Amino acid sequence: MRRLRVAELQDFLQAHAQQQPVLLDVREPWELERAALRLPGTRALDIPMGELTSRLNELPDDAPIVCLCHHGVRSAHVAAYLAHHGFDEVWDVIGGIDAWSLEMDRSLPRY
Structure with a gap:
């Protein structure tokens, strides 16, 4: 499994824009209501x-x-599962939305 730091995420997404990366958020609906990450150039998918x-x-x-x-x-568990089930390009964001809030966008609520 490959991993990205939140500081690398936007550059990664931009570099892969032609492939239309999917930002797969695996949190529960109540968590998404508190803090959702939507980035240009990605397809957001909440499962x-x-x-x-x-x-x-x-x-x-x-x-x-x-x-x-x-x-x-x-x-990380989901990324490993997907890789095991044949998905070739799977990445995990280290520290999740909490790290994004702390390092990239302090206006995004923490919970």
Whole structure:
């Protein structure tokens, strides 16, 4: 599994813009209501970790998938799962949305 620091995320997304990367947020709906990350040049897809196995068909197999959660634990599990199930370009965001809030956008609420 490949990992990205939040400071690398925007550059990564920009470098892969032609492939239309997917920002896969695996948090629960109540978490998304508190703090959602929407970045230009990405397709945002919100699938809670517990629903992933039944919703795999929603994921593209021809674009990078960048997994995100609160602190990076769930997204790391999801990224490993996807890689194990044949998705080639899967990345995990280290520290999750909390790290994004601390390092990149302090206006994004922490919880």
